Amino acid sequence: MGVVQDEELQEEFDVFGINLNEQLIDKYRVADEWLAFSKARKDIPISLENLDLFDREKLAKKTQRTPQTPLNKRTQQKVYNINNVSEGVDISDAENLYNTYGGTPSSKGTAAQKRQLTPDNPTIKRFQNSTRSPAVPFSPASFSPMGATPSKKYSSRTNAGDVITSIGNVDNAKWSGSGNKCTIKLHDPMENMSPEEKDSVKDLCQDFKYMFQKLTDKAAVLNEMIDEMATQLQEKHSIEEFSHVALPVQEEVTLVGRICCDSLGKMNAKSVILEGSRDTSAGRSVPLDLSDLKQYSLFPGQIVAMDGTNTSGQKFVVKKLYEGVVQSLPSCSNDKDQISSNDMTVLIAAGPFSTSDNLSFEPLADLVKHIRKDKPDVVILMGPFVDLKNDLIENGKGISPLDDIFKTKLKEISDVASNDCQVIVLPSYRDVHHDYVYPQPPFFHQSKDSRMKAKTDYPNVHFMPDPCVVDINNVIFGLTSSDVMFQLGAEEISFNPPGASDRMARLAEHLLTQQNFYPLYPSPEDVNIDYEVFEYYARMPCTPHVLVLPSDLKQFTKDIQGCCCINPGRLARGQAGGTFSRVQVRGGAIVSQQSILSSITAQVLRI
Structure with missing residues (x-):
C-alpha cells in the first residue's frame, strides 16, 4: 500500500470544504491513538467497522474537550485615553482604583455568595460609598446634564x-x-x-439609631409574638392547652408555633416545619404533614395553631389549621x-x-x-x-x-x-x-x-x-x-379548591390575621x-x-x-x-x- 501524501489528503478533504490546517489534525497523534486502541483490543485489524468504532470512542472524545486557559497568561490591562474614557471604566477597575486609595478590598467567595438563593428573592444591588452616594464607574458621563429628557413612552x-x-x-x-x-x-x-x-x-421618630440589635433580643421578640398569638388563638377557639411540638402522643393534640422552611430554598408542602415557643416546646420544631388538609395557605413567619397527631415524635400530621386572629375594628x-x-x-x-x-x-x-x-x-x-x-x-x-x-x-x-x-x-x-x-x-x-x-x-x-x-x-x-404583598406572594404556598380563594385578598388578609405590617420571617436580604x-x-x-x-x-x-x-x-x-x-x-x-x-x-x- 503506497504512502498517501499530504497534498492528496488536502484535495480529498477540499471536496467537503474542510481545511486540514484549521482542523489541526496530527497524523502522528492519530497513528499513536490507533496503535493504543488496537493493542487494547488484542491487535484488531484495520477495517471500516473498526475505524468507525475508533472514531466514536477515541477521536470524538478528544475533540470535545474544552481547551484550558494557560495559568500564567495574564489579561492585558486596558489603557484609557481621551478617545475611550467616555465609554466608562469597568467596575472591577473602578474597585481596584478605589482600593488603591485605601478602600477595603472586596472579598472573593464570601459566605453570602455561596448561600443558596431562590429566583423569587434576587439580591438587590446597593453598592454605596461612605457619603451614601452610589459608587459608580468614573466617567465624564457622570457629570453630564442627563436625566431631564422626558420619557417618550410616558x-x-x-x-x-x-x-x-x-x-x-x-x-x-x-x-x-x-x-x-x-x-x-x-x-x-x-x-x-x-x-x-x-x-x-x-x-x-426621634434620633433613631439602629444596627445595635442583639440576637438574644431578637429571639425574645420572636418568641413573645408566638406567646401573644397563642393566647388569642386559645381564647377564640376555646383550646384547653397546647402540647409540646416534638412530644410523641397517640391521641390528637393542639400545637402552636411559627411556620418555617427546613432549608434555605423556597418553601413547599414537603419542607414545612413548625417551630414552637420556649414555654410550650423549648424552642423545638417538627416537620408537618399537610396531606390531610383540604385547604391551607402558609408562609414562613406565620404563627398558627393546629390539631393533629404525632405518634412517632418525628412528624406531625395536621388535621385542622387555625390561621391567626383578626383584631376588632377601632374603638x-x-x-x-x-x-x-x-x-x-x-x-x-x-x-x-x-x-x-x-x-x-x-x-x-x-x-x-x-x-x-x-x-x-x-x-x-x-x-x-x-x-x-x-x-x-x-x-x-x-x-x-x-x-x-x-x-x-x-x-x-x-x-x-x-x-x-x-x-x-x-x-x-x-x-x-x-x-x-x-x-x-x-x-x-x-x-x-x-x-x-x-x-x-x-x-x-x-x-x-x-x-x-x-x-x-x-x-x-x-x-x-x-411591598409586603409581593414578597408574601413569592414565599406563600397554598392549596385551595378552584375558585375558593382570591389571591390578592388572601395575601392582604395575612397582615390582618397576623396583626402586623410585615409578618414574613425571615425577610428577603434587601x-x-x-x-x-x-x-x-x-x-x-x-x-x-x-x-x-x-x-x-x-x-x-x-x-x-x-x-x-x-x-x-x-x-x-x-x-x-x-x-x-x-x-x-x-x-x-x-x-x-x-x-x-x-x-x-x-x-x-x-x-
Missing part, C-alpha cells in the same frame, strides 16, 4: 384617567375636597407607657359607642414618582396638577421618592446630589399643601438617600433642629415613619410603603428588620378602617374583614405611567368596633 400614553378598579357607590362621589382642615394624629405605641418603660424603648377615642366624622377626600400615591429611564419626574408633575385641580383634604405620598432602581441612579448618571433631588421635589409638593390640603409623607426602603432599615424612621428625624427646620420649610407636610397607623378625622388608616422597634412600630393596634398596601402586584380595592384594603399601585411603572388612588369618606357617625365601608368610596385610576 408622554405617548392614551389611557390617562382610566379607572382600574373601585369600591362603593361611585356615581354620586365628589372627589374635590371639603375645604375643612382635617385633624391628623399619628398613633404612638409608647403613649400609655410609664417614663421608665419609655426610656427602655427606642423612639423611631372610639372618646370612650363612647360612637363618634362623628366630617366629609373628606384622600388622595393616595406610591412611588417611584419618575419613570425608570430619567429623573424628570413627569408623573409627579401630573399628580401635582391633579392635586391643584381637586384640592383633596389629605394627600398621602409613599416612597420611594429617589428610587434606587432608577436606571440613572443605579448607573450613577444623575446630575445632582440625591438629597437635593428629594428636597427639590418635596418643595414642589409642599407648594400645593395648605390648611385645607395637608400632605402625609412616608419613606421607603428603596429611597437611596434615607436610612435602610425597617421599621423606617420618618424623613428629617436625625435631630431636633432638623425636625424643626422641616416644619418651617415644609408647612402642612406631616412626615411619618414606615409603617404607621394614622387617625384622620377619626378614621384609622394603616399605611406601609414596603429588607433589614430591627426587631427591637419592630415589636412596637410594626404591630397593628387594631384592624384599621382603611389599609393601604402599595405593591407591584395588580391594583385592587377590597372589603376584607370589614377593612377597606387598597393597592394603589405605583405612580410610575418602568418607562410607562402607573396608577394612584382616591378615597371619599362621607361624614356621619362612626360606631365603635364597626366597619365604615358603607361610607367609603374608593377608586384606583391611571395617572
Whole structure:
C-alpha cells in the first residue's frame, strides 16, 4: 500500500470544504491513538467497522474537550485615553482604583455568595460609598446634564384617567375636597407607657439609631409574638392547652408555633416545619404533614395553631389549621359607642414618582396638577421618592446630589399643601438617600433642629415613619410603603379548591390575621428588620378602617374583614405611567368596633 501524501489528503478533504490546517489534525497523534486502541483490543485489524468504532470512542472524545486557559497568561490591562474614557471604566477597575486609595478590598467567595438563593428573592444591588452616594464607574458621563429628557413612552400614553378598579357607590362621589382642615394624629405605641418603660424603648421618630440589635433580643421578640398569638388563638377557639411540638402522643393534640422552611430554598408542602415557643416546646420544631388538609395557605413567619397527631415524635400530621386572629375594628377615642366624622377626600400615591429611564419626574408633575385641580383634604405620598432602581441612579448618571433631588421635589409638593390640603409623607426602603432599615424612621428625624427646620420649610407636610397607623378625622388608616404583598406572594404556598380563594385578598388578609405590617420571617436580604422597634412600630393596634398596601402586584380595592384594603399601585411603572388612588369618606357617625365601608368610596385610576 503506497504512502498517501499530504497534498492528496488536502484535495480529498477540499471536496467537503474542510481545511486540514484549521482542523489541526496530527497524523502522528492519530497513528499513536490507533496503535493504543488496537493493542487494547488484542491487535484488531484495520477495517471500516473498526475505524468507525475508533472514531466514536477515541477521536470524538478528544475533540470535545474544552481547551484550558494557560495559568500564567495574564489579561492585558486596558489603557484609557481621551478617545475611550467616555465609554466608562469597568467596575472591577473602578474597585481596584478605589482600593488603591485605601478602600477595603472586596472579598472573593464570601459566605453570602455561596448561600443558596431562590429566583423569587434576587439580591438587590446597593453598592454605596461612605457619603451614601452610589459608587459608580468614573466617567465624564457622570457629570453630564442627563436625566431631564422626558420619557417618550410616558408622554405617548392614551389611557390617562382610566379607572382600574373601585369600591362603593361611585356615581354620586365628589372627589374635590371639603375645604375643612382635617385633624391628623399619628398613633404612638409608647403613649400609655410609664417614663421608665419609655426610656427602655427606642423612639423611631426621634434620633433613631439602629444596627445595635442583639440576637438574644431578637429571639425574645420572636418568641413573645408566638406567646401573644397563642393566647388569642386559645381564647377564640376555646383550646384547653397546647402540647409540646416534638412530644410523641397517640391521641390528637393542639400545637402552636411559627411556620418555617427546613432549608434555605423556597418553601413547599414537603419542607414545612413548625417551630414552637420556649414555654410550650423549648424552642423545638417538627416537620408537618399537610396531606390531610383540604385547604391551607402558609408562609414562613406565620404563627398558627393546629390539631393533629404525632405518634412517632418525628412528624406531625395536621388535621385542622387555625390561621391567626383578626383584631376588632377601632374603638372610639372618646370612650363612647360612637363618634362623628366630617366629609373628606384622600388622595393616595406610591412611588417611584419618575419613570425608570430619567429623573424628570413627569408623573409627579401630573399628580401635582391633579392635586391643584381637586384640592383633596389629605394627600398621602409613599416612597420611594429617589428610587434606587432608577436606571440613572443605579448607573450613577444623575446630575445632582440625591438629597437635593428629594428636597427639590418635596418643595414642589409642599407648594400645593395648605390648611385645607395637608400632605402625609412616608419613606421607603428603596429611597437611596434615607436610612435602610425597617421599621423606617420618618424623613428629617436625625435631630431636633432638623425636625424643626422641616416644619418651617415644609408647612402642612406631616412626615411619618414606615409603617404607621394614622387617625384622620377619626378614621384609622394603616399605611406601609414596603411591598409586603409581593414578597408574601413569592414565599406563600397554598392549596385551595378552584375558585375558593382570591389571591390578592388572601395575601392582604395575612397582615390582618397576623396583626402586623410585615409578618414574613425571615425577610428577603434587601429588607433589614430591627426587631427591637419592630415589636412596637410594626404591630397593628387594631384592624384599621382603611389599609393601604402599595405593591407591584395588580391594583385592587377590597372589603376584607370589614377593612377597606387598597393597592394603589405605583405612580410610575418602568418607562410607562402607573396608577394612584382616591378615597371619599362621607361624614356621619362612626360606631365603635364597626366597619365604615358603607361610607367609603374608593377608586384606583391611571395617572
